[in-house]
Amino acid sequence: MIFEWKKSFAWSRAALSAGLALAIVGGTLPAQTANAAGTGEAASLPAAAGRTAISAEIDGQPARWGPSVYTYRSLTYVPVREGAVSLGAQVKWDKVQRAAIVTLNGDELLYRPGSDTVSINGFALRMPGTTRYVDGILTVPLRGLTEPLKADVVPVSGPGTLKLSLTTDTHTQVDPGMEPVDAFLKTQNFSGSMLVAQNGSVKMRKAYGVSSASTLVRPTDLMRLGSLTKTFTAASVMKLAEEGKLSVDDTLAQHIPGYPRGDEITLGMLLSHTSGIALNFERKEGTPLAETVKEIQASPLKFVPGTDYMYSNSGYVLLAYIIEETSGMSYPEFVQSQILDPLGMKHSGTATRQTKIPTGYTYDWQEKAWKSVDEYYFSPSGTGSLYSTLDDMLIWADSLSAGKLLSEATMDAMYTPTPYKNYGYGWMTEGEGADKVVFHNGGGNGYTTGLRRGLSDGTVVVLLGNLGGLDTNAMTAAIRRLAFDQ
Structure with missing residues (x-):
């Protein structure tokens, strides 16, 4: 297995930093065409009759993910913004590079539409599936979000239902004044x-x-x-x-x-x-x-x-x-x-x-x-x-x-x-x-x-x-x- 640190994406860190000021508005990430997203066709949520009922709790409280959670090819997908925020992170959108930027505990995660990897401080991490635009919302496989944010998830399946129990990262600690060490x-x-x-x-x-x-x-x-x-x-x-x-x-x-x-x-x-x-x-x-x-x-x-x-x-x-x-x-x-x-x-x-x-x-x-x-x-x-x-x-x-x-x-x-x-x-x-x-x-x-x-x-x-x-x-x-x- 070979990894090339700091080479997981083609854009530069300087270019990304320039786009951090563009915050997400309206509760979703910007819409994108199917070709740009790499999905090959316009994606939308499946009909309610064919959907698996999904419920989730985070640290014992109901997850506030909205209606945009769905299953696709046996994977649970969640919206990047609501999913990351519910796990304690902040989310912004880089308009120039068309990438979602998630930050938590000093770490910077980069999600690019249509990609099966996420970059964490420049280290490439493989996700179980690709990011997808669905109904104008950027979604990501659940474990493609929980693993980079060091959260744990335990699925409990039942007939027609999927219950998810998530716990956020309680082990990472960066006190004020330790930012130079992190850098x-x-x-x-x-x-x-x-x-x-x-x-x-x-x-x-x-x-x-x-x-x-x-x-x-x-x-x-x-x-x-x-x-x-x-x-x-x-x-x-x-x-x-x-x-x-x-x-x-x-x-x-x-x-x-x-x-x-x-x-x-x-x-x-x-x-x-x-x-x-x-x-x-x-x-x-x-x-x-x-x-x-x-x-x-x-x-x-x-x-x-x-x-x-x-x-x-x-x-x-x-x-x-x-x-x-x-x-x-x-x-x-x-x-x-x-x-x-x-x-x-x-x-x-x-x-x-x-x-x-x-x-x-x-x-x-x-x-x-x-x-x-x-x-x-x-x-x-x-x-x-x-x-x-x-x-x-x-x-x-x-x-x-x-x-x-x-x-x-x-x-x-x-x-x-x-x-x-x-x-x-x-x-x-x-x-x-x-x-x-x-x-x-x-x-x-x-x-x-x-x-x-x-x-x-x-x-x-x-x-x-x-x-x-x-x-x-x-x-x-x-x-x-x-x-x-x-």
Whole structure:
């Protein structure tokens, strides 16, 4: 599947903006000829005797759609204006480009007569049918309106009747002052979900881009974390250390006897990527963790342990293995029972092939287009194996800051960088004292994520993206500046 962001329609954003002042009058969008609408013939509502009775409620209240709701080729059609307004949006008409413009929560939807796609901030989303002019009113398949506006619809059919129950989007939130953040993410063509909060209070929660050809990313979607998993691995090690079951000063040889030069390598070096162990191991689904450890064990060191920095997924695989050997639980079991469940992170866990997450996309430089990643991205325990949501990641950030999992002394040790890199135990750092910020990014085949926390001011920025190759460290830093002027 291929998508070309920002190329879904031929008109320019500048031209569209020029037409925004032309509001809809008379309760309907302007009439249009059949040829211009692409219907091939003049369309009108079917005779009452042959129509299915349609009733709908929105958030428990009767929908005010008027008489222009109908079924066509097994699809329910609603008028663009009444449908969008009933879901909380605003609607205007671009006379020059002959397009309906729907806006909600800072998003701009473009409906063109006769088209089977709708553009959301430049991302093309496929609808189940085309927009149609009927009796001079522009109508759209119901799911072609509810999906772009992130509303949910549940149909209940009966003999000759169709009852629809709709709920509007209650998860998207853009507080006053967050508009620059919204604009920034649009200019970055970001696809995924994001959250900005301070002291536990959400300031912005929103999703951008597509989850598939016909669905959008939602703020509640599960997403692969990539290397944000390392923050959980590091916390697991430190939790075992607080319980006296191991120490960051333990040598690797103490936990994996016979490991070459293992008596020179400490767990602290594994946590801070200063062990000299670096290897691109085989990522094969179903491979036991112990086998990956043997593969890593056979690789030579890149430098003398404790004398330099080199980011090492291998080191975190070894830490996951040590967590298992020390606790007597598998890594997924340990993280679930010792971290996720106690903190109430109900929508987080270890990703499997069955975990329902948005499609990931990577950029094809030859074709100059984003392509969907069809193969399952497997990552061994400890490195990039977890999934989560925006709200759960806020729980994670705030729980660490509140000392719900680890002591203040332990957290200070985790946030102390080595002389070779601004990396401590599972976290990168910037600033000092009251200005200290900790952060991490993650990535996988078709996913890029980021988390940034201000340790003194309670600020949190989360990015969970389904596009590969984004610089989320730079993006979370920019969002924090825009949101909090820092």
